[in-house]
Amino acid sequence: MTHVFDPEIQRAxxxxxxxxxxxxxxxxxxxxxxxxxxASAVMTGFDGxxxxxxxxxxxxxxxxxxxxxxxxxxxxxxxxxxxxxxLYDAACARLGVTPRxx
Numbered sequence: 001m002t003h004v005f006d007p008e009i010q011r012a013x014x015x016x017x018x019x020x021x022x023x024x025x026x027x028x029x030x031x032x033x034x035x036x037x038x039a040s041a042v043m044t045g046f047d048g049x050x051x052x053x054x055x056x057x058x059x060x061x062x063x064x065x066x067x068x069x070x071x072x073x074x075x076x077x078x079x080x081x082x083x084x085x086x087l088y089d090a091a092c093a094r095l096g097v098t099p100r101x102x
Contacts (some may be wrong), residue, residue, distance in 0.1 A: 001055065002048050002049045002073070003040050003047060003048025003049075003073065003074065003075040004047055004048070005024060005046065005077070005080070007049075009077050009080075010045065010046065013043075013046065013077075013080055014043055014044070014045070014046075017042075017043040017084070018042045018043055021050050021058070021084075022040070022041075022042070023040040024084075024088050024091075025042055025043055025053060026040060026041045027088065027091040027092060027095060028041070028051075028067065028082060028084075028087050028091045029055040029065045030051050030091070030095060031040040031090065031091035031092075031094040031095050032065070032067045032087070032090075032091065032094075033053070033055050033063070033065035033067075034055075034063060035055055035057055035063065036066070037057070037058060038055040038056065038057060038058075039056050039057060039058045039060075040055070040056045040093065041054065041055045041056070041065070041100065042054050044064075046080060048069075048073045048074050048075050049067070049069065049073055049085065050066055050067050050068040050069050050080065051067055051083075052065070052066055052067075053064075053065040053067070067087060069083040069086075069087075070086040070087060070090060071083055071084060071086060073088060085102055
């Protein structure tokens with residue numbers, strides 16, 4: 001069964017991702033979403049199986065993007081960071097971008 005994180009944890013992670021990591025969100029959705037030319041992206045949610053983003057095209061059309069965690073299912077808050085970092089690293093590799101140090 002998919003782990004559901006407490007609403008406080010979700011709010012904190014989403015606030016952090018959407019305030020401090022908008023460029024990372026965009027790299028992730030460009031690499032793994034349906035639109036490699038997405039103009040913007042925000043993280044909208046997550047659970048034990050993966051993360052959710054909203055990706056906007058250059059025309060402003062929003063699309064949901066669901067991406068499974070690279071390491072498989074998770075159930076602890078600290079695992080969210082590990083999996084988002086893994087997605088970021090994989091996105092950089094896929095797009096030929098040099099990742100910044102973590």
